[in-house]
Amino acid sequence: MSEHQHIGIPGYLGVFAFLFIATIITYVVALQDLDGMFFPGANTLVALAIAFAKMTFVVLFFMHVRWQSRLIWMAVVSGFFWLAIMFAYTLQDYLTRSVIGY
Amino acid sequence: MTHDDKHDDHYHPPGLQHQFDDMGQQMDSVTIGMWTFLAQEIMFFGGLFTAYLVFRSRFPMAFAAGSNHLDAFWGWLNTLVLIVSSLTMALAVFYAQKGNRNLQVVMIILTMIFGTVFLGVKAIEYTDKYNHGLVPVDGWNKVVPEGEDHGKEAARLSLPFETTVSAAESADGSDKPHPNPRGEFQITDADLDLVTMAQKEGFLTESEKIGYFSNGELDPEKVKGKVQIFFWIYFVMTGLHALHMVVGLGIMLWLLVMAWRNTFSADYYSPVEISGLYWHFVDIVWIFLFPLLYLLGRHFLAGGH
Amino acid sequence: MENVDSINTGEEKGEEKVNYLTNGFSVKSWLLTKDHKRIAIMYLISVSVFFVLGGIYAGLIRLELLTPASDLLESGSYNKVFTQHGVIMVFFYLIPAIPAVLGNFLLPIMIGAKDLAFPRINLLSLYIYWVGGSLTLFALMQGGVDTGWTFYTPYSTTFSNSFVMLVGLGVFINGFSSILTGLNFIVTTHTMRAPGMTWFRLPLFVWAQYATSLVMILGTPVVAITILLLAVERLTQTGIFDPALGGDPILFQHLFWFYSHPAVYIMILPSMGVISELISNFSRKKIFGYEFIAFSSIAIAVFGFLVWGHHMFVSGQSIYAGLVFSFLTMVVAVPSAIKVFNWTATMYKGSISYDTPMLYAIGFLGLFLIGGLTGLFLGSVGLTVHVTDTYFVVAHFHYVMVGGTVLGYLGGIHYWWPKMTGKMYSEFWGRISAMLVFIGFNLTFFPQFILGYQGMPRRYAAYPEEFQVLNIFSTAGASVLGIGMILPVIYLVGSLINGKSAGPNPWLLPGLEWRTSSPPPTFNFEKTPVVTWEAYSFGEDSGLDIEEARRESTVSPTA
Numbered sequence A: 001m002s003e004h005q006h007i008g009i010p011g012y013l014g015v016f017a018f019l020f021i022a023t024i025i026t027y028v029v030a031l032q033d034l035d036g037m038f039f040p041g042a043n044t045l046v047a048l049a050i051a052f053a054k055m056t057f058v059v060l061f062f063m064h065v066r067w068q069s070r071l072i073w074m075a076v077v078s079g080f081f082w083l084a085i086m087f088a089y090t091l092q093d094y095l096t097r098s099v100i101g102y
Numbered sequence B: 001m002t003h004d005d006k007h008d009d010h011y012h013p014p015g016l017q018h019q020f021d022d023m024g025q026q027m028d029s030v031t032i033g034m035w036t037f038l039a040q041e042i043m044f045f046g047g048l049f050t051a052y053l054v055f056r057s058r059f060p061m062a063f064a065a066g067s068n069h070l071d072a073f074w075g076w077l078n079t080l081v082l083i084v085s086s087l088t089m090a091l092a093v094f095y096a097q098k099g100n101r102n103l104q105v106v107m108i109i110l111t112m113i114f115g116t117v118f119l120g121v122k123a124i125e126y127t128d129k130y131n132h133g134l135v136p137v138d139g140w141n142k143v144v145p146e147g148e149d150h151g152k153e154a155a156r157l158s159l160p161f162e163t164t165v166s167a168a169e170s171a172d173g174s175d176k177p178h179p180n181p182r183g184e185f186q187i188t189d190a191d192l193d194l195v196t197m198a199q200k201e202g203f204l205t206e207s208e209k210i211g212y213f214s215n216g217e218l219d220p221e222k223v224k225g226k227v228q229i230f231f232w233i234y235f236v237m238t239g240l241h242a243l244h245m246v247v248g249l250g251i252m253l254w255l256l257v258m259a260w261r262n263t264f265s266a267d268y269y270s271p272v273e274i275s276g277l278y279w280h281f282v283d284i285v286w287i288f289l290f291p292l293l294y295l296l297g298r299h300f301l302a303g304g305h
Numbered sequence C: 001m002e003n004v005d006s007i008n009t010g011e012e013k014g015e016e017k018v019n020y021l022t023n024g025f026s027v028k029s030w031l032l033t034k035d036h037k038r039i040a041i042m043y044l045i046s047v048s049v050f051f052v053l054g055g056i057y058a059g060l061i062r063l064e065l066l067t068p069a070s071d072l073l074e075s076g077s078y079n080k081v082f083t084q085h086g087v088i089m090v091f092f093y094l095i096p097a098i099p100a101v102l103g104n105f106l107l108p109i110m111i112g113a114k115d116l117a118f119p120r121i122n123l124l125s126l127y128i129y130w131v132g133g134s135l136t137l138f139a140l141m142q143g144g145v146d147t148g149w150t151f152y153t154p155y156s157t158t159f160s161n162s163f164v165m166l167v168g169l170g171v172f173i174n175g176f177s178s179i180l181t182g183l184n185f186i187v188t189t190h191t192m193r194a195p196g197m198t199w200f201r202l203p204l205f206v207w208a209q210y211a212t213s214l215v216m217i218l219g220t221p222v223v224a225i226t227i228l229l230l231a232v233e234r235l236t237q238t239g240i241f242d243p244a245l246g247g248d249p250i251l252f253q254h255l256f257w258f259y260s261h262p263a264v265y266i267m268i269l270p271s272m273g274v275i276s277e278l279i280s281n282f283s284r285k286k287i288f289g290y291e292f293i294a295f296s297s298i299a300i301a302v303f304g305f306l307v308w309g310h311h312m313f314v315s316g317q318s319i320y321a322g323l324v325f326s327f328l329t330m331v332v333a334v335p336s337a338i339k340v341f342n343w344t345a346t347m348y349k350g351s352i353s354y355d356t357p358m359l360y361a362i363g364f365l366g367l368f369l370i371g372g373l374t375g376l377f378l379g380s381v382g383l384t385v386h387v388t389d390t391y392f393v394v395a396h397f398h399y400v401m402v403g404g405t406v407l408g409y410l411g412g413i414h415y416w417w418p419k420m421t422g423k424m425y426s427e428f429w430g431r432i433s434a435m436l437v438f439i440g441f442n443l444t445f446f447p448q449f450i451l452g453y454q455g456m457p458r459r460y461a462a463y464p465e466e467f468q469v470l471n472i473f474s475t476a477g478a479s480v481l482g483i484g485m486i487l488p489v490i491y492l493v494g495s496l497i498n499g500k501s502a503g504p505n506p507w508l509l510p511g512l513e514w515r516t517s518s519p520p521p522t523f524n525f526e527k528t529p530v531v532t533w534e535a536y537s538f539g540e541d542s543g544l545d546i547e548e549a550r551r552e553s554t555v556s557p558t559a
Helices: A008-030 A042-062 A070-092 B023-058 B060-069 B072-098 B101-132 B189-201 B206-211 B220-260 B269-293 B300-304 C003-008 C027-031 C038-062 C075-110 C121-143 C157-161 C164-191 C205-238 C249-281 C291-308 C319-347 C356-379 C383-387 C391-421 C429-453 C465-497 C546-552
Strands: none
Touching: A008 A042, A008 B072, A008 B206, A008 B269, A042 B072, A042 B269, A070 B023, A070 C205, A070 C249, A070 C319, B023 B060, B023 B220, B023 B269, B023 C164, B023 C205, B023 C249, B060 B206, B060 B269, B072 B101, B072 B220, B072 B269, B072 C383, B189 B220, B206 C157, B220 B269, B220 B300, B220 C205, B269 C038, B269 C075, B269 C157, C003 C038, C003 C429, C027 C205, C027 C383, C038 C319, C038 C391, C038 C465, C075 C121, C075 C205, C075 C249, C121 C249, C157 C164, C157 C205, C205 C249, C249 C291, C249 C356, C249 C391, C291 C319, C291 C429, C319 C356, C356 C383, C356 C391, C356 C429, C391 C429, C391 C465
């Protein structure tokens, strides 16, 4: 894989611009009471959505996953999949304690 | 070590390890290896994020109170610093592929500078927490004897819409210092007000209804325990992240030496590439730490839900 | 077939060829080696030291339990003894044993590679293992640790006065050895396979190692961070596991078992890989359902991550979570059962030769069956309330760990011993030891099922008198088991001195590792092999001249 796959300087600057703006937005938005304006948890949702978007851009372009083999995609996805397993199965305990029994 | 003669017949490109047949195989191997390592890193930080998730889902108000003690401006600035360093890192890889030694060296140095700035800001923040009695271990905070007027701690940068409340400043905005003769972890009345407000609005969780109250009365000690847990998680998470930054800077130093010697070319740049992967990963961790630790819950002060 | 000539490396008479053992004799040539085979040998020695040490602790436990009173050891010392038995056996023997010794030695040879993808990282992982192990040994010499190998909070964070920090640090460091080994195996399997060695021509041992590596990569970091949190909490005397603050000890159990249940599969999966090799090769029959066994390894690795809550049924986790974990525990039994059925089907109408490795493999089948089925008892959320923390649990996991992992390990060591050393051990003593291990093991642990069902709790130095008879059986069995374990040390080491030369293919098998000399040269093969045959093909298509192999082999077990 010695072909150089990347998006060139303008591309890198574009990704950077996106990250920069997203960082400003996430900061400003966090000071607004979205929970009150929309629904409880809206602030959390927006903050995490922006973080995910930023992560996706870094992973795809700065880390070149966009051009990598399927195996690398699988490594990335399985990392997050296992993280999701840990979150989900731990929380299925904590979030159901008041539902049944405890 | 005696080498098998047969292996010396082959042409060995510079940088090719003996166990590989060609550069392509080596490049594939190190790339897969680095990503496997990063999957491991995801799970390493994942344990911390799980702990955060569990406690935040149980005690959101205490976590909001803890968030509000952090200075979001510094966190925000550090996010920008890391993003810029990610850009310079990506460009360092770009110029390594191009075989452009000078720009490569410049980019690596810039990355190191931004990494150091990040750690410097982190040090300022930690000092701030120490001064304000927010280190979650009793006795590890600055000792402020009774009755001594230490005034406001080092003036901090503040944006107009900044809403930090620290333990040294009372909630009503007066300059009255909080004495802390034994260097204990402290919370403020504002933290308790936040809980009271949530109770009035009726959105305390089941755990919070048990976790903040004794005999139906708001118990400041119990609230303090939960805020303390937030800061404990804050220090472990940011501390481990900072440790990764320090390791990253070490790797950068090594890269700098190699780049200086003009080691990298279009055929051989995998060390820059995989070090870049590591650097970007550490950046990604911070991209999540910033909203989770600094921002969530801040709107309670702004909007007063 | 021309490629066959290229990989037949019959030793030329008169001139000894340089192999990996004779390639340099200095201490430095060992300590700084990048050769995966030398690293495996150093692992073999280190792991054996820890195994003996853990065995001594086991002996102490059984001696103490010979009598109902707490007479040999008082309770505090007994706590330390069973904790150290657990810590050493789990973290320093069971987890590294098969991957780091057999996997390290054989994985590159089996896929036709010169070495692992990252030889220096491989050496680093050995050094990390040594550092972690030394720290733990140092802590034991300082006075040891008494929290149980699980380090449950808040006991380990607040109340225990023993060396939790040091042992924790040792385990933490050791975890990275395991992570790096797993990383190396994954990359090697992906990029280093010889021409023609497709995924479905890989020996099942390699599939098992691959699945194990997945668990190591995705599980081990979690226990690392958990123990780190525990250490910070113990240092600061405050933190997230402390109920006094509103912290949660059950979170520790969640994080701990997120790794430590899959860790069971780190122990058993490689052993299953060894057993797949043994069953097929010693039945001289292509393994039944290759793809099923290969994918069941992966399935176990994945599903193994979904069941950790069955260690916490009585801990106070929600009943809903208990139900889900209980159900998933039944699910994870399916791939294990697939393997057992396929092994049995492979033996059916095979021409079985009862050599030492095969005896171990057959022993494995019986013991793992009992261990697995009693696991289902314990996975049932209702029944487990009765047997939690009794000797039933102890017996169950020893049937899996010892009956599974240790027997697989011993079987593998015997099977590949001629390849690793070039020497043949005494078949007579081999069979004796295999049978002693099997008998001694059952005598030790079967009574414990009954004891547990009758309600004898684990982790106590004293017990009511009515339990004594079964405990005497158990201790007697332990001594038989001990002899069965010591014997191999004697005759295997003895074979190095006066063993017969084994030749490249003593078992007359088609696998790639049998097509290079014994011991193999430093880069494993004279020429990169080209694979044209399926795994476990005993017919003509394997391209192996059995008659020639028989002539070359000085010891022909089937002759």
